[in-house]
Structures are given as structure tokens and as C-alpha cells.
Amino acid sequence: MPKRGYHHGNLRQALVDAALTLIEEKGPTGFTLSEAAKQAGVTPAAVYRHFGGREDLIAEAARQGYEIFADVIEYAYGTGETALSAFSATGRAYLAFARKYPGHYIAMFESGISVNRTADLAAVSGRARAVLERAAEGLSAHIPPDKRPPTAMVSAHVWALSHGVVELFARNSPGTQSPFPPEDLLESGIGIYLRGLGLLPPDQ
Structure with missing residues (x-):
């Protein structure tokens, strides 16, 4: 089964959407990039293809x-x-x-x-x-x-x-x-x- 972020065809936006959900639940400093990656259905390493870190994602x-x-x-x-x-x-x-x-x-x-x-x-x-x-x-x-x-x-x-x-x-x-x-x-x-x-x- 393909990773969810890639399945949607837009990993960058999938990560932003995941971050928005986590921000609502935990606040802007209450989540990690790994959590955002997991929610988007990709590996943590994949995040760095689009963002330099959590602050860039936010x-x-x-x-x-x-x-x-x-x-x-x-x-x-x-x-x-x-x-x-x-x-x-x-x-x-x-x-x-x-x-x-x-x-x-x-x-x-x-x-x-x-x-x-x-x-x-x-x-x-x-x-x-x-x-x-x-x-x-x-x-x-x-x-x-x-x-x-x-x-x-x-x-x-x-x-x-x-x-x-x-x-x-x-x-x-x-x-x-x-x-x-x-x-x-x-x-x-x-x-x-x-x-x-x-x-x-x-x-x-």
C-alpha cells in the first residue's frame, strides 16, 4: 500500500495539513516533525525534501x-x-x-x-x-x-x-x-x- 502522502500526490501539502491538525491538538511547539511525517504517511526523512525543520513547516x-x-x-x-x-x-x-x-x-x-x-x-x-x-x-x-x-x-x-x-x-x-x-x-x-x-x- 503506498504511503498516504504520496498517494495524495502532494507530499508538501500533506505535511502542512498534518501540521495544522497537530497544531490544533498540541499547539505549535507540541509536536515533532516525526509526528507530522507519520500523520502524512511518510518517513521522517521525506519531510526534509520540502522543509528544513519544524519552523519552516509552521x-x-x-x-x-x-x-x-x-x-x-x-x-x-x-x-x-x-x-x-x-x-x-x-x-x-x-x-x-x-x-x-x-x-x-x-x-x-x-x-x-x-x-x-x-x-x-x-x-x-x-x-x-x-x-x-x-x-x-x-x-x-x-x-x-x-x-x-x-x-x-x-x-x-x-x-x-x-x-x-x-x-x-x-x-x-x-x-x-x-x-x-x-x-x-x-x-x-x-x-x-x-x-x-x-x-x-x-x-x-
């Missing part, structure tokens, strides 16, 4: 995660009929991504792998960041340039707010259940933040 999982993430938030941004609804949609998409792709999310944000580890990883993470900055730019377009907050700062703050809601309330962390849905927490937090910057009038 970096590829993170890269693929950022590809999905960038596509998800770009689609969400495009669904907004106004600058505010487009901006809010990107935040909700962040929560949805974390729920649907936990292995990718962990590889991207909890593995300790730098987004600058490879050029491809840096490029795709930059694409995701650019969507958020574009959304922030749309919100501040009505403000005179000399009074407009930096769009990179606004998008970074909202990214951090979204990440905090995910970590505390959207991933079933023990002892951190919120009396409010994560989406409501995020939307109200974004509203308070944007009003504080003067990007929204009080009645929006």
Missing part, C-alpha cells in the same frame, strides 16, 4: 493562513455599502476566520514565527494589513489631511482590538466567557474607538 502553514485571511477580509470589505459597514465587516471577518481556521490562526499569531521569515509570508501578511488600512482610509477621507489620524495606526488599533476579542472570548478559553457575543463586543468597541478619534459622529 511558516508555510502560516503563509497559507494569511492567504485565506487576506481573501476573507478583502471579501468582507467589499460587502460594505458604506465606509463604516466595510470597516466593521473586516473586524467580523477576523472573528469568523479564527473560528473556522484555528490551526492556521495559531500558526500565524501564536507560533512565534516572524512574518518576515520568508518573502512570501511577508508579502501576504502585508496584503492582509493593506486591506485593513484601506478600510481605515475610507473612514477618515472626510477629515482634512492635517487632522486625519494615520490610517496605519487606526488599522493597527482595530487589528489589536479584534485580536483581543478573539483571544479572550471567541476561542472558548476557560474562565473567559463573556455575557455578550464576541461580535457585539467588537462592534461596540470599534464604535467607541472611532468616535474617540472623531471619525464617527455621536449618533452613528
Whole structure:
């Protein structure tokens, strides 16, 4: 019987898929390359034909995660009929991504792998960041340039707010259940933040 990874015809992807499963089960540092190879149905030596080590394997999982993430938030941004609804949609998409792709999310944000580890990883993470900055730019377009907050700062703050809601309330962390849905927490937090910057009038 052929090895499972080869049977699927794409050993590299089979190893990434195995790593994602193990990351979900054991965390990014809780598994070995041998375990990933076993799950993919190949020998440990076969892993080194595609990856130099576990961190390279996790970096590829993170890269693929950022590809999905960038596509998800770009689609969400495009669904907004106004600058505010487009901006809010990107935040909700962040929560949805974390729920649907936990292995990718962990590889991207909890593995300790730098987004600058490879050029491809840096490029795709930059694409995701650019969507958020574009959304922030749309919100501040009505403000005179000399009074407009930096769009990179606004998008970074909202990214951090979204990440905090995910970590505390959207991933079933023990002892951190919120009396409010994560989406409501995020939307109200974004509203308070944007009003504080003067990007929204009080009645929006």
C-alpha cells in the first residue's frame, strides 16, 4: 500500500495539513516533525525534501493562513455599502476566520514565527494589513489631511482590538466567557474607538 502522502500526490501539502491538525491538538511547539511525517504517511526523512525543520513547516502553514485571511477580509470589505459597514465587516471577518481556521490562526499569531521569515509570508501578511488600512482610509477621507489620524495606526488599533476579542472570548478559553457575543463586543468597541478619534459622529 503506498504511503498516504504520496498517494495524495502532494507530499508538501500533506505535511502542512498534518501540521495544522497537530497544531490544533498540541499547539505549535507540541509536536515533532516525526509526528507530522507519520500523520502524512511518510518517513521522517521525506519531510526534509520540502522543509528544513519544524519552523519552516509552521511558516508555510502560516503563509497559507494569511492567504485565506487576506481573501476573507478583502471579501468582507467589499460587502460594505458604506465606509463604516466595510470597516466593521473586516473586524467580523477576523472573528469568523479564527473560528473556522484555528490551526492556521495559531500558526500565524501564536507560533512565534516572524512574518518576515520568508518573502512570501511577508508579502501576504502585508496584503492582509493593506486591506485593513484601506478600510481605515475610507473612514477618515472626510477629515482634512492635517487632522486625519494615520490610517496605519487606526488599522493597527482595530487589528489589536479584534485580536483581543478573539483571544479572550471567541476561542472558548476557560474562565473567559463573556455575557455578550464576541461580535457585539467588537462592534461596540470599534464604535467607541472611532468616535474617540472623531471619525464617527455621536449618533452613528
